[in-house]
Amino acid sequence: MSKPSVAGVQDKSYVVAVQEVKPLSVLGTDGTVVNPDEMPKLSDEQLKELMRRMVFTRTWDQRAVNLTRQGRLGFYAPVSGQEATMVGSEFALNKDDFICPGYRDMPQIVWHGLPMYQAFLYSRGHQHGGQIPDDVHVLMPQIIIGAQYLHAMGVAMAFKKKGEKRVSITYTGDGGSSEGDFYEALNFAGAFKLPSIFMVQNNGYAITTPFAKQTAAMSVAHKAVAAGITGVQVDGMDVLAVVKAVQDAAERGRNGEGATLIEALTYRFLPHSMSGDDPSKYRTKEETAEWEQKDPLNRFRTFLVNKGLWSEAEEAAVVEDAKNTVAEQIKKAETTEKMTIPGLIDSMFETTPQHLEEQKADYLA
Amino acid sequence: MAQMTMIQAIKDAMRVELQRDPNVVIFGEDVGKVGGVFRATEGLQAEFGEERVYDTPLAEAAIGGMAVGMATQGFRPIMEIQFVGFIYEAFDQIAVQAARMRYRSGGKYQAPITIRTPFGGGVKAAELHTDPLEGLLVQTPGIKVVVPSNPYDAKGLLISAIRDNDPVFFMEHLNLYRSFRAEVPEGEYTVPIGKANVVREGSDVTIITYGAMVHTSLKAAEEIEKTRGVKVEVIDLRTLMPLDTDTIVESIKKTNRAIVVQEAQKTSGIAAEVIAQINEKAILHLEAPVLRVAPPDTVYPFAQIEDQWLPNAAKIVAGLNKVLDF
Ligand SMILES: Cc1ncc(C[n+]2csc(CCOP(=O)(O)OP(=O)(O)O)c2C)c(N)n1
Numbered sequence: 001m002s003k004p005s006v007a008g009v010q011d012k013s014y015v016v017a018v019q020e021v022k023p024l025s026v027l028g029t030d031g032t033v034v035n036p037d038e039m040p041k042l043s044d045e046q047l048k049e050l051m052r053r054m055v056f057t058r059t060w061d062q063r064a065v066n067l068t069r070q071g072r073l074g075f076y077a078p079v080s081g082q083e084a085t086m087v088g089s090e091f092a093l094n095k096d097d098f099i100c101p102g103y104r105d106m107p108q109i110v111w112h113g114l115p116m117y118q119a120f121l122y123s124r125g126h127q128h129g130g131q132i133p134d135d136v137h138v139l140m141p142q143i144i145i146g147a148q149y150l151h152a153m154g155v156a157m158a159f160k161k162k163g164e165k166r167v168s169i170t171y172t173g174d175g176g177s178s179e180g181d182f183y184e185a186l187n188f189a190g191a192f193k194l195p196s197i198f199m200v201q202n203n204g205y206a207i208t209t210p211f212a213k214q215t216a217a218m219s220v221a222h223k224a225v226a227a228g229i230t231g232v233q234v235d236g237m238d239v240l241a242v243v244k245a246v247q248d249a250a251e252r253g254r255n256g257e258g259a260t261l262i263e264a265l266t267y268r269f270l271p272h273s274m275s276g277d278d279p280s281k282y283r284t285k286e287e288t289a290e291w292e293q294k295d296p297l298n299r300f301r302t303f304l305v306n307k308g309l310w311s312e313a314e315e316a317a318v319v320e321d322a323k324n325t326v327a328e329q330i331k332k333a334e335t336t337e338k339m340t341i342p343g344l345i346d347s348m349f350e351t352t353p354q355h356l357e358e359q360k361a362d363y364l365a
Numbered sequence: 366m367a368q369m370t371m372i373q374a375i376k377d378a379m380r381v382e383l384q385r386d387p388n389v390v391i392f393g394e395d396v397g398k399v400g401g402v403f404r405a406t407e408g409l410q411a412e413f414g415e416e417r418v419y420d421t422p423l424a425e426a427a428i429g430g431m432a433v434g435m436a437t438q439g440f441r442p443i444m445e446i447q448f449v450g451f452i453y454e455a456f457d458q459i460a461v462q463a464a465r466m467r468y469r470s471g472g473k474y475q476a477p478i479t480i481r482t483p484f485g486g487g488v489k490a491a492e493l494h495t496d497p498l499e500g501l502l503v504q505t506p507g508i509k510v511v512v513p514s515n516p517y518d519a520k521g522l523l524i525s526a527i528r529d530n531d532p533v534f535f536m537e538h539l540n541l542y543r544s545f546r547a548e549v550p551e552g553e554y555t556v557p558i559g560k561a562n563v564v565r566e567g568s569d570v571t572i573i574t575y576g577a578m579v580h581t582s583l584k585a586a587e588e589i590e591k592t593r594g595v596k597v598e599v600i601d602l603r604t605l606m607p608l609d610t611d612t613i614v615e616s617i618k619k620t621n622r623a624i625v626v627q628e629a630q631k632t633s634g635i636a637a638e639v640i641a642q643i644n645e646k647a648i649l650h651l652e653a654p655v656l657r658v659a660p661p662d663t664v665y666p667f668a669q670i671e672d673q674w675l676p677n678a679a680k681i682v683a684g685l686n687k688v689l690d691f
Pocket of ligand 1: 104143144145146172173174175176177201203205206207272
């Protein structure tokens with residue numbers, strides 16, 4: 001069986017063929033460069049920016065977990081462990097590329113421009129959380145697992161039709177890769193040769209179900225083969241590898257070479273969501289400890305420190321900034337004017353029909 | 366003015382809009398070269414190109430999702446679901462994604478999508494090809510539901526649907542596609558969504574209905590006028606969401622008696638809603654309870670007994686007699 005016929009990438013070991021693949025990595029777990037050929041072209045300033053964003057995201061996540069426990073946030077899905085995948089994949093895009101996120105993908109859309117207080121409003125169940133500013137190219141997070149794959153495919157169709165050199169990116173977890181919508185999106189993207197990037201953040205579990213029970217496929221990335229699109233696997237704890245994989249996929253998309261499915265192997269250190277699952281019931285301490293060895297922040301920090309690009313003081317400043325930003329943004333969310341039933345009614349249609357005007361009157365009296 | 370069947374009028378509406386607005390696109394299963402299983406889009410791909418009118422792989426959720434995604438980027442998709450029973454496959458995209466887009470985004474995004482689907486009984490089609498699912502759709506906040514009963518309305522309503530900035534579910538009755546011709550103006554005109562039409566004036570009793578049942582009801586009205594001398598008013602709702610309750614209430618004030626005729630199963634459907642509205646707004650004008658003429662709450666039957674299951678003129682006349690003799 002031949003490998004997917006995408007120019008220039010057939011000879012890479014992390015491109016999926018019908019055999020086992022080895023994930024693309026640039027850094028070893030000790031922070032040394034193991035694969036210099038795949039090093040993305042980034043300036044020192046960009047390398048530092050990646051670190052800043054990962055550290056900021058980790059702190060923000062910790063604060064959000066606390067805020068949820070205090071009842072100041074609503075639904076929240078923790079992201080610690082997945083920073084390299086989330087931050088790195090967004091970093092590899094242009095500002096006008098379009099993100100269709102799932103419920104866990106807040107970091108990507110905030111780094112893409114959504115004000116953080118709106119992310120908090122979304123969590124608190126306020127409509128304004130989804131009122132994306134005009135110059136921010138994202139949708140609000142999707143709850144229906146897989147639906148965002150179809151939207152990203154549709155967005156890419158629009159870009160293709162308008163002749164715009166933009167790509168869409170979307171995310172789900174390993175569980176989401178079992179949904180029908182996932183397959184339909186991949187298949188459409190293949191059939192119409194669309195500039196979509198489909199990312200699967202394989203963090204080992206769908207709520208509590210382990211990946212081994214999710215699929216008998218050799219990998220998620222293999223699912224690209226049947227759709228005729230490029231499939232690659234990447235070490236999702238290695239931010240440089242993620243940047244490279246997404247940059248390559250975006251370039252293929254912009255060059256008219258079609259869609260890419262990227263499986264990022266990653267891990268969430270915390271529970272599935274803050275709504276009550278206890279990870280100790282479905283995974284072992286040893287497993288978590290093993291993944292903690294691959295912590296994306298530690299790896300990248302070592303790499304930067306070795307290059308003389310990062311210091312404890314710089315990191316402390318980022319943590320401080322993150323704490324202050326979260327405090328200020330949650331305050332802004334908490335003091336945003338509350339939703340009203342008449343406002344809700346008016347958000348159903350462009351022009352509110354008479355029967356809804358009548359129903360609205362009951363609340364205005 | 367041209368004489369057109371309903372299917373020709375529907376195609377004409379799409380042609381007018383494809384010409385007028387470059388953001389209008391049509392897609393679905395087999396809609397391209399052959400123009401769909403009912404030829405509603407026949408010739409449109411030849412005229413406007415594959416960029417505007419195109420076939421998709423066979424996957425309803427993806428058709429719906431493509432429409433939602435494209436809508437967020439300024440397109441005005443017209444998606445065809447080949448037969449009504451297959452909307453279940455796309456129901457998440459219609460009811461959860463398109464219908465909630467404006468709400469979820471606090472008004473930032475909209476979903477100006479037209480979902481066209483054939484439906485409607487009396488044609489002995491295969492299972493799930495004809496089911497009247499309008500009640501289910503009307504129960505879905507954020508979506509408009511339109512059911513035309515004639516070629517003129519079909520064209521004008523479809524143009525309104527395509528121009529509407531919210532999702533419109535446009536239901537095309539199979540039995541009306543080619544059953545008769547009517548005068549349809551050339552070029553563009555609209556019939557407003559949300560306005561019912563009094564298709565027959567009367568003073569003694571009102572029939573409120575829509576779709577193919579408009580024609581069955583008109584037949585029943587003629588019959589009872591001949592046999593009993595009563596004048597029946599017939600209202601074609603045309604739009605089920607939003608419902609034009611003003612027109613209904615005006616008629617009740619005049620006739621004081623009514624029945625509601627629907628092709629869909631009896632419970633919790635459009636008829637139930639119409640009666641609830643009459644109760645809320647015109648109960649003191651009633652001389653008799655408002656009755657429903659509707660099929661039983663069974664699965665839509667296989668073709669052999671379809672004719673017995675669907676309301677016909679005799680059942681409607683029996684309903685009229687009941688409210689007149691109350
Ligand atoms: C269509 C649908 N089915 C079920 C759920 C409930 N649910 C929420 S999260 C989840 C697990 C998802 O796991 P995965 O896709 O691996 O993503 P992760 O949360 O691990 O990032 C489930 C079953 C849902 N939100 N949507």
